[in-house]
Amino acid sequence: MILPPSYYQNPDVLWVSQDLLGKFLMTKFNGILTGGMIVETEAYKGPEDRASHAYNMRRTKRNEVMYWRGGYSYVYLCYGIHYIFNVITNIEDIPHGVMLRSIEPVVGIDHILKRRNKQKLDHSVGRGPGSSTQALGITTAHNGESLQGPLIWIEDRNMPVSKEQIVALPRIGIDYAKEDALLPWRYKIAGNPYASPR
DNA sequence: TTGACGATAGTCT
DNA sequence: GACTATCGTCAAC
Numbered sequence: 001m002i003l004p005p006s007y008y009q010n011p012d013v014l015w016v017s018q019d020l021l022g023k024f025l026m027t028k029f030n031g032i033l034t035g036g037m038i039v040e041t042e043a044y045k046g047p048e049d050r051a052s053h054a055y056n057m058r059r060t061k062r063n064e065v066m067y068w069r070g071g072y073s074y075v076y077l078c079y080g081i082h083y084i085f086n087v088i089t090n091i092e093d094i095p096h097g098v099m100l101r102s103i104e105p106v107v108g109i110d111h112i113l114k115r116r117n118k119q120k121l122d123h124s125v126g127r128g129p130g131s132s133t134q135a136l137g138i139t140t141a142h143n144g145e146s147l148q149g150p151l152i153w154i155e156d157r158n159m160p161v162s163k164e165q166i167v168a169l170p171r172i173g174i175d176y177a178k179e180d181a182l183l184p185w186r187y188k189i190a191g192n193p194y195a196s197p198r
Numbered sequence: 199t200t201g202a203c204g205a206t207a208g209t210c211t
Numbered sequence: 212g213a214c215t216a217t218c219g220t221c222a223a224c
Binding site for chain 3: 042051053078079081082124128129131171173174176
């Protein structure tokens with residue numbers, strides 16, 4: 001089942017971040033279907049979150065998509081090398097989003113390995129936001145894309161993830177955000193080798 | 199297993 | 212002109 005627009009328009013971005021664990025992010029570009037299970041996410045809570053591109057309602061050409069209603073992709077280039085994929089949540093003009101940090105490759109693994117320039121599947125193939133976008137072929141060309149398909153969508157495949165399996169940790173790479181850098185808004189599935197260790 | 203560090207380019211001040 | 216929601220490699224432990 002493809003997650004509907006109403007799912008993304010949920011007002012609680014922390015809940016969505018946790019609920020996305022165990023869901024399947026799918027892409028189909030040029031007829032090539034690839035996908036993986038989401039095992040690690042981070043929440044970004046727009047206006048009051050110093051770590052967010054939309055802190056204090058900052059609105060630029062780059063982050064415009066964050067102000068759309070939930071259910072669209074926000075993709076940007078980081079450190080000049082890596083594409084970062086986010087799911088936009090909440091209603092129009094409330095810039096909340098979930099960054100997808102790590103996936104466990106499941107569908108189209110041979111294509112994923114080719115994109116990642118790897119010989120065989122190991123834990124590093126989908127670990128980290130830059131790696132997971134590369135694995136699924138996502139670039140800034142897919143910024144502002146609908147998550148209802150046909151290019152990008154997220155499926156619920158009935159993979160149960162209990163509350164006890166979810167670990168909350170501080171987010172990564174946002175030291176500039178001062179006290180907000182300590183907020184435990186990174187979530188991962190405990191023990192899953194495709195998520196960040198520890 | 200952990201830690202330092204360079205690569206690289208778009209965006210904002 | 213400075214900064215960045217990172218990754219892979221290499222060296223030391």
